[in-house]
Amino acid sequence: MVKVKIWGSLRNAAGGTDQVCIDGRNFKELLDNLKIKYPGLKPQIERGVSLAIDGKIYKESWFIPVNEDSEVVLMPYMIGG
Amino acid sequence: MSKIHINVSINDDNIEYLCNPEDTVLDILRDNLRLTGTKEGCGTGDCGACSIILDDKLVCSCLVLAAEVEGSKIFTIEGMANENELHPLQKKFLEHAALQCGICTPGILIAAKALLEKNSNPTETEVRYWLAGNLCRCTGYDKIIRAVLDAAAEMRS
């Protein structure tokens, strides 16, 4: 299980908590399982999200490995100028 | 409506063209003669990208009618370097990285050339005021000003 930090406005969709525990060994598995376990997060995940894993922001990269002790933060999908 | 026949010298070449009364020199340079080094940034004289030298005066070619210039001498960016060598201003712009996207560069080079022909030893303030009609959005002007001052110094020596 990996602890995933959820940003504030998604807390309601994640059962009122700002941190959820999810099975998954990489970016994709985490997001897939998040959608299953917390269907309320699905609209946002489909609009686009990034993951910060140990401080680094990943916009896509399904197979980036995640360890049980990794710091994982769900973030909006990001664009630049 | 019949077209107007015009003879001009452009970069020392004798050129003839036919224009409509409403055509500007910029329109003719770009669309008829394909001298596309002269750029259009606004069409209203506010950005300086279309700067040319017309009978020894720096002007915006978007604000000169093509019909007006019969018998004139026009100088554009395409005439700045000779076959073998860049103009010192062109060299200094490259050396100082005085361009990023480069769209304003032809206009600024033409304007700077006009300045140095009038004043071979301008101050930073004089360069800044002279070039105030040439908008650059990339560089913050710093390196442009340095390049012009450096080119002036080199041309004096």
Added chain:
Amino acid sequence: MRYVKPNSEKEATSILFAERGISKILAGGTDILVQIKSGVIKPDLILDIKNIPGIKSIIKKNEGYEIGAAVSGLEFNNDPELKKFAPGIAEAFDLIGSTQIQGRCTMVGNLCNASPAADTVPALISSNCIAKIIGPSGVRECHINEIPVGPGKISLKKGEFIKSIFIPARPDFSADSYIRFTPRSEMDIAIVSAAVFITIDKDKICKDAKVSLGAVAPTVVTVKNAEELLVGSKLDVNVLSKMAAECSSSCQPIDDKRGTIEFRSHVAGVLAKRAALLAYKRAGEKSE
């Protein structure tokens, strides 16, 4: 649209008189080409006056200068004697647009565009300049302030055009100045402006003054009360602050994209004060 370039005054007036549609005079073109491009005007005739004899000349005459309608800002300011003679007009002319615009713009164009914010108009009015108008019935002269009658509107009649502007002789120990306010240091339109002409006596007391404000009303405002305050004074702080207040209260500006009523009124006084001091200083230098 037709383009014609007559070779004489007579030819020009007769073409203008005969034109049934909208005609526009072209000298520098820095206003009308912009207006054509943006669709503000759709002229049927463009009459280029640059082939008319004398239209590009600067002529010294009766201790003053006659400036042809096609004389550009660059040409005016390249004449050191002229610049010294009328520094206020020179700085007003020089402030129009960029270096590129300077190569083309003319005082007559600035005047006939009739923008309340025109730079040269307050300076020409303060210096009591006179326009020479060519028309179907001959030549006439009129004061600059009679030409613009409102934003974009001038008093010229059908077939008429301005051939030159005369800057008259100046009394001893007199000088002019022009200061405008723009948010940018260049490439901008005056939000408010002030032109002052001052004549002093040997004791540096102001004998005569003319104060004109731009961009604070539909046409240039001449502030008689301010002029009266200056006359008889040495422009001390008290006089200047009273004069500034007079100027501010004489304004009838508008709120628009370039400025507010509050700003224009207040800064009109500030600029009038600064312009008066500058003209006074210049006049003083002549008396030394």
Added chain:
Amino acid sequence: MTSQGNKTNRQFNVVGTRPVRPDGIDKVTGKALYGADLYSPNMLVGKMLRINEPHALIKSIDTSKAEQLPGVKSVITFKDFLSVDTNKNNDIIENCIANKKVLYDGHAIAAVAAINLNIAEKALKLIEFQLDKLPFVIDIDKAMEKDSPVVQAGRKNENVPNGFSDNVNSFCSFGHGNLEDGFKKAERIVEKSFKTPSVHQGYIEPHACLASMTLDGKADLWCCTQGQYNVRSICADIMGIETSQLRVTASEIGGGFGGKTTVFIEPIALALSLKSGQPVKIVMTREEVFKATGPTVSSLVDIKMGMSKDGLITAAHAIIRYEGGAFPNEIYELGAQSAFAAYDLKAVRSEGFNILTNRPLQAAYRAPGAPQAIFAVESTVDELCQKLNLDPLEVRLKNAAKKGTTASYGPTFDDIGLIATLEAAQEHPHYKSTLGPNQGRGLSCGFWFNFGGNTCVSLNINFDGTVCIVEGNPDIGGSRASISQMAAEELDIPLNKIRTVIADTNSLGHNDVTDGSRVTFAVGLATIKAAKAAKKEMCKRAAKLWNIDEEAVIWKDGHVLPAGANAGIHDPLSLKEIAAISAQTGGPISGHHEVNAEGAGVSFGVHLVDVEVDPETGHTKILRYTVFQDAGKAVHPSYVEGQMQGGSVQGIGWALNEEYIYDQDGKLLNPGFLDYRIPVASDLPMIDPVILEIPNPGHPYGVRGVGETSIVPPLAAICNAVSRATEIRFTELPLSPPKVLSAILKNQ
């Protein structure tokens, strides 16, 4: 122009030098071809009919008279896109050409292609249409009210709190800790609202494109864009063709700053071309650029921050409301995430709202969303410092985010350069210099995320030992130079042996847009890896030649040489020598690398500015400006400085004069460079850049993106300077003279 910071151990030969850029001569001689510079045989001119109303229902459009005008070859409206089923790019095409409603002043409803511009313009006037004017809204606060006119119904996301109008389209919040407790610990609390206007990227080159599309669904498009692949994806989807059939070539680009990351005219030109069977060129006027392409979001931000007596920020709360025009966008999220990124905070919350209004759809603008939010935060920090009589730089050092800090947006920071940047500012003579009357000094931190993204690079070793690099990101500020430098560094060959070109969409795999400060980082990374792959192949060829194991050949100093047990038995071979025999040893040699680059590494900057305010006119003059920024490793320091200087000056314009001004009818009053006042040369002093080099662990050479951060700090830095010079706290940009004077007069 100094460099400081920790140096990497690596000694570079080419990286860190300042060579002349490879496209330089083309750009100083007028040869370089930009968007409007291409002409094709049989080309038509396309023009769009734009409506001068902020909000109206389109009752009817009749194009028949325009179609009959001799010389007109095609006329289109939104109906010409109806057969295409695009969900993904619906908003983009509806922004290009209105569907049922005109949504902002300048929104197009039809387009024509004709044999010349005059005829095209005449044809536009022959298009007859009927509109029903609708009530409109352009201001954030009004658009949020329950009874506001609704710009687009049904666009509200599921997470938007109740109580707002339908214009409030999305919501987010970030943060951690207990705000209430934090505020209790504060000595002083400042609570203020801040406002910034819509500003435009202001690139000097108007959008331009030349499109050719045939009935069999094949198309070619030339355009000025920050991303030809993105243009291809969007346009292929809108035109209902496969991406392989649409080749997009990026012209030289005359500035973008984020504004050329999307499309405004390209699908229109393609549709006009398809309908007429001829190539169609569209070049926007400057007025069209201002009215119908992306300005950035305007903002209304409430900040509440508490500070202890000794300068510790005890709690911080931001409510961020961004308006980005008539269509949804995500910039508010970036604002909410970046607002407090520079600080190590125990209790922090930022909430963001996006609001729809009758303004043009925003487009990204350099660090999109960050300047507005950080302006509000950095102004508030400055005011707290004033109220508690604390040094603003000391306070920032005390609270600065560092390695281990939990960022306000969630993750924990790794190595970041903020403290080093602040210390560089503190030690700089600028910070110690004295000020005169009516002068003030302002300081602000800035932050940007920086991105990597999808990148392909192909590196070909020619038979003569020269190298061609093919990459897919438009060069907006000298990236061909920095990419060539990194390749020369990796291959140990002279820079002049390399030429880097930018591929069209069909000559190289997908590359993300030139945005997010990603190119030098991500394309550089892929180039280095492509060079490594080529080197590996060259070692393989030598191994064959020498008949030894591949593993026994290494690359050193630009040569392959035998190593280990075989060391010294063969003379090293240079790249040129291996290249010369590549045909004989197995064929041409190349290296390539494809990656979705991650690990870009966040970026911080600190700006110092001195201003003088004329107390009689409210005019602000910039006296001195110094930029401190971490570049990781500056590959071409001149172009790094250029990014720092250029971003600063855009920020100066934003702070002092730039703004979209609307009249009471919702029409834009200043769609031109005369009244939309970007800074001119005479407004400015030299902009002094100080580059710090704190290597980014995510890049082989330590490179960090530098393009965007520099626009973030100027807003607050200048506002703080003006506020200190006048002793009046300003909270609304721009600090135009009428606004500043009005405050001065009220204060007297």
